[in-house]
Structure formats: structure tokens, C-alpha cells
Amino acid sequence: MDYLPETPSQTAGPYVHIGLIPRQAGFEIFANNLGERMVSDATRGERIRIEGRIFDGAGSIVRDALMEIWQADAHGRHNHPADTQDGTAPDAAFHGWGRTGTDFATGIWAFDTIKPGAVTGRSGHARMAPHVSLWIVARGINLGLSTRMYFGDEEAANAADPVLKLIDPARRNTLIAPRGLREGAVVYGFDIRLQGEGETVFLDI
Amino acid sequence: MKPDAEFFPRDPADHPPASSPVYKSSVLRSPRFPLLSLQNSLSEVTGPVFGAGELGPLDHDLILNYVQTGEPIGERIIVHGRLMDGEGRGLGGMLVELWQANAGGRYRHALDTYLAPIDPNFGGCGRTITDAEGYYSFRTIKPGPYPFRNRVNDWRPAHIHFSLFGSGFAQRLITQMYFEGDPLIAHDAIIATMPDPALRERLIAKLDLKASVPLDTLAYRFDMVLRGRRQTRFENKLQGS
Numbered sequence: 001m002d003y004l005p006e007t008p009s010q011t012a013g014p015y016v017h018i019g020l021i022p023r024q025a026g027f028e029i030f031a032n033n034l035g036e037r038m039v040s041d042a043t044r045g046e047r048i049r050i051e052g053r054i055f056d057g058a059g060s061i062v063r064d065a066l067m068e069i070w071q072a073d074a075h076g077r078h079n080h081p082a083d084t085q086d087g088t089a090p091d092a093a094f095h096g097w098g099r100t101g102t103d104f105a106t107g108i109w110a111f112d113t114i115k116p117g118a119v120t121g122r123s124g125h126a127r128m129a130p131h132v133s134l135w136i137v138a139r140g141i142n143l144g145l146s147t148r149m150y151f152g153d154e155e156a157a158n159a160a161d162p163v164l165k166l167i168d169p170a171r172r173n174t175l176i177a178p179r180g181l182r183e184g185a186v187v188y189g190f191d192i193r194l195q196g197e198g199e200t201v202f203l204d205i
Numbered sequence: 206m207k208p209d210a211e212f213f214p215r216d217p218a219d220h221p222p223a224s225s226p227v228y229k230s231s232v233l234r235s236p237r238f239p240l241l242s243l244q245n246s247l248s249e250v251t252g253p254v255f256g257a258g259e260l261g262p263l264d265h266d267l268i269l270n271y272v273q274t275g276e277p278i279g280e281r282i283i284v285h286g287r288l289m290d291g292e293g294r295g296l297g298g299m300l301v302e303l304w305q306a307n308a309g310g311r312y313r314h315a316l317d318t319y320l321a322p323i324d325p326n327f328g329g330c331g332r333t334i335t336d337a338e339g340y341y342s343f344r345t346i347k348p349g350p351y352p353f354r355n356r357v358n359d360w361r362p363a364h365i366h367f368s369l370f371g372s373g374f375a376q377r378l379i380t381q382m383y384f385e386g387d388p389l390i391a392h393d394a395i396i397a398t399m400p401d402p403a404l405r406e407r408l409i410a411k412l413d414l415k416a417s418v419p420l421d422t423l424a425y426r427f428d429m430v431l432r433g434r435r436q437t438r439f440e441n442k443l444q445g446s
Contacts, residue, residue, distance in 0.1 A: 003291040006219045007429045008404045010381040011228070011395060012366065015314040019304025019330040019366055026315040029271055029328045031261050034300075035253075057233040064316075070252060070374040080251035082209035082372070097253035104316065122246050133248050137379050140230030142221040142398055144377060148248075163243060171238075194234050204215060204240035205249045205375045 009144065012137035016066045017101050024101045035068065035099030038113045042093035045074025045114030048186045050132065050149065050177065053107045056140075057195030061107035065138035068099045069111055069149075071131070076117030085120050115151065115186075121162050129157035129164065133205075136192065146203045149190050152178040167201055174200045210434040211245040212375050213291055221398035228394045229355050245375060252374035255300040257334045264332050267305075267345035271328030278324055279308025279346035283416060283424040284365065284382070288339045291433030295339025302332040302368040303343060310351030310361075319351055344422065347384070355394045362389035362396070371431040382427050383409045 017025040023033055039047065050069070054062040072078050073091040083090065090096075094114065102109045118127045129150055136145045150158050158164055164172055177188035192200045223235035243249070263270040268277060284303075288296045306312045306329065309321035313329050327346060335341045348363050362383050369378045383390055390396055390409070399405050416424035 003213075003433065004289060004293055004430045005407070006215065006291065006432055007369075007378065007380055008399055008407055009220045009378055010366075010398075010408070011231075012368075012379045013381075015304070015312045015317060016366070016379075018312060018314050018328075019302050019332075020368060022328070022330055025313065027271075027313055027328060029330060030264060030332075032259050034255070034259065034332075057235075057237075060233075062234070068377070070248070072248075078247060078251040080254060080372075082207075082251050083247055084209070085247070095253060119247055122244060128246060128248070131248070133374055135374070135377055138234065140228070140232075140234035142223055142225065142228070142231055142235075144379060145236070146375075163246075166241060166243075195237050199236055199238055201238070202236050202240050204242040205245065 051110035052190040125162040129161035225398035249375040277327035285342035310349035
């Protein structure tokens with residue numbers, strides 16, 4: 001049986017912002033900048049900020065990366081036709097996808113979003129603990145890196161999560177972000193280490 | 206084909222390895238641990254859905270979408286092709302984004318300091334949504350080669366960056382398109398991350414004279430393939446908890 005092979009990946013390069021975040025590259029061109037804003041007044045759920053930095057194998061901050069997240073709504077439903085979980089319809093005011101770039105000066109990235117609900121797991125498995133899927137591209141990254149961020153205040157759900165349970169306990173905490181407060185706002189800090197000590201667990205999905 | 210069917214596992218042989226010392230930036234930006242392979246859950250088979258209404262009418266026309274005082278300088282080209290899955294089915298309704306340098310190899314980016322000038326009428330980015338059969342097309346200016354800091358005399362061949370969405374987040378892909386016959390292809394460090402010539406060939410767009418517009422615009426054809434879905438005639442393991 002002949003199948004067409006997947007198109008090979010290539011690095012997004014240092015100027016990925018031109019195509020995907022032109023405003024960060026330094027110019028305005030599109031009326032609608034996709035993935036820039038995840039939450040509106042009508043979105044249901046707890047408002048949170050997810051933020052962190054990315055480090056390379058020498059411990060240097062990566063300042064030219066682009067990241068996207070994909071997540072369920074506050075009730076664990078994805079805004080996508082393949083999500084046929086029982087219960088309420090997905091939140092029409094929550095797209096579930098966001099895109100941002102690391103700051104050129106500080107390397108800090110952030111998403112203002114909502115905390116997702118738990119999502120149905122594969123058949124025979126427990127519900128997955130609340131999580132967001134992350135995808136990272138940059139100069140020097142030949143194939144986009146996938147990972148997940150879990151929430152530090154979901155200890156019981158994390159302990160039962162079918163994906164976290166696959167990971168050596170010594171590395172599991174690289175995917176769990178502690179909950180914090182800054183000026184009354186909820187912030188989950190999630191640093192990503194591409195290589196070496198404390199290396200983040202990356203997924204082949 | 207069920208929309209929640211799992212994707213074919215990604216074949217590492219279809220992609221450059223994470224660390225390729227010929228491309229120096231990859232050495233410190235590649236994981237040392239192996240990736241953890243997962244069977245797809247709902248989190249991977251779903252992904253963002255985009256509508257044509259989210260895009261502007263000139264978003265796919267880079268000759269016109271940043272016009273300030275006139276049209277940009279350079280070789281006028283159409284880049285078109287079909288987005289398919291592993292079984293050759295067209296993927297309709299998918300977001301395709303691209304970006305590139307101008308005719309002289311200069312990017313409109315705050316951090317590009319190459320001495321070739323900015324073209325005031327060229328932005329260098331575009332986007333479109335594939336039609337029901339998976340076809341897309343852009344109109345643009347052929348980008349020029351440019352030097353980059355790897356080895357001291359490294360030059361990128363003319364190329365256009367592509368960003369692709371399928372229906373599931375696991376299909377997310379970024380790649381680069383090169384132009385048939387470009388002699389720099391044989392010398393490029395980023396193409397050299399793919400030692401297999403078959404992989405390189407998949408990224409080279411072919412001159413397409415029949416699609417060109419006489420006395421106006423040449424055309425190149427570039428087809429792309431995202432991961433297909435496994436048949437689920439006898440099982441459906443994703444649903445139900």
C-alpha cells in the first residue's frame with residue numbers, strides 16, 4: 001500500500017514572527033491577528049495567566065521562539081467537531097487556541113486564558129487531568145516540539161492522569177506548573193528547558 | 206473517515222533529526238531525552254478551526270497586501286498546490302500561512318539587519334484557507350537568497366516559509382519551500398539537516414508554466430502532505446471514559 005509521506009519539517013527560523021505575529025516583527029498588515037486574544041467577556045471559566053521562559057542547553061534564554069497552545073474550555077470540551085463528549089456544548093466564546101512570541105528582550109512568553117476542565121481520556125483510561133497542549137518552534141528547532149502543561153493545584157487529578165503516569169516520577173514535575181498570585185491575578189509559571197538538566201518532557205503525539 | 210480517528214504515527218524518517226551539527230543553532234536547542242510517544246487522545250485529534258471570514262480579501266496576495274505607493278519590485282509569481290493527507294485526500298478548510306524575504310533577500314523584521322534594502326511596498330506574509338479539495342494559491346514576489354550566520358559564508362537558497370494546520374493539533378507543521386533549479390540548494394546547511402535526497406525533493410516547488418498568467422506572472426507548484434488518519438472500522442478507542 002502506497003501512502004504519501006508527510007512533508008518534511010524545517011525550522012521556523014528567527015523571523016517566524018513576520019508570518020505568524022507580524023505585529024511583533026514590527027509592522028501592521030492584517031486586520032485580524034489570529035491567536036492574539038483567547039478570552040472575551042463572554043468566555044466562561046476562571047481567568048488565568050500562563051507564563052514562563054525557554055532555556056537552551058547552555059542555560060541561555062531563548063528569545064526568538066513562537067508558541068501556540070490548544071486547550072479545552074472550562075468544562076473540558078474542545079471547540080471542535082470531533083469532540084463529542086457528553087454534556088454541555090463547547091463554550092462558543094472560547095476558541096481554545098492561542099499564539100504568542102517570546103519577548104525579544106526578556107524572553108518571557110505569556111497567555112491570558114481560562115483554566116480548562118478535565119477531558120475524557122482514551123477508552124479504559126481515567127479522565128485526563130486539566131492540561132494545555134503546547135507547541136514550540138524557533139530558530140534551531142527542526143521539528144516543532146510538543147508538550148503539555150498541567151496545573152500544580154490539581155494534585156489528585158494529576159496523580160490519576162494517564163499521560164503523567166507514563167513518565168518517570170523524577171521528570172514528571174517538568175510538566176506541572178505551580179499556581180501563584182500576582183496583584184490578585186492567578187499566574188501559573190511554566191519554564192521550559194529544551195536540553196540538559198531539568199529537561200522538559202517532550203511528546204511524540 | 207471519522208473526524209476523531211487517530212493520526213498515523215509520525216515517521217521520524219520523514220523529518221530532519223532534532224540535532225544536526227551542520228545547522229549550528231540546532232545543537233543547543235534539541236532535547237537529549239527521547240520523545241515520549243503517546244497514543245492520540247481528544248487533545249491531539251482536535252485543533253483550532255478557522256473560517257474564511259477571519260481573513261481579509263487580500264491576505265493571500267502579497268503583491269497587493271502591503272502596497273503603500275505602488276507595487277513591490279521583483280519577479281511576480283503564483284505559488285499554488287494542494288494540501289493532502291497520507292492517502293491523497295484533499296484537506297479542505299485548512300489555514301495555510303506563509304512568510305518570506307523580499308526580492309533582495311531582506312526580511313521586514315525588527316531583527317534583520319542585512320544591508321539589502323526593505324521594499325516599501327512589500328510586507329512578506331500571507332494566509333489563506335484551502336478550498337473544498339485542499340487547493341490553495343498565493344501571489345507574491347520571488348524571494349532573494351540571503352546570508353545568515355552559521356558558517357561565515359552561508360547563504361540560504363530562495364525559499365518561502367509555510368505554516369500548516371490540519372484538523373488536529375497533532376498535524377501542526379512548519380516547513381520551507383525551495384525553487385526548482387536553485388544552485389544554492391546543494392550548499393544550504395538547513396537543507397543539509399535532511400541527508401536523504403528524497404526528503405529534499407519533497408520541498409522543491411516545480412516551475413508550472415501552464416498555471417502562469419501570460420505577460421503577467423510565472424507560477425510554481427508546491428503540494429504538501431499532513432498526517433493521515435487511521436481507519437477505525439472495528440474500534441474506536443478514543444471515546445468513552
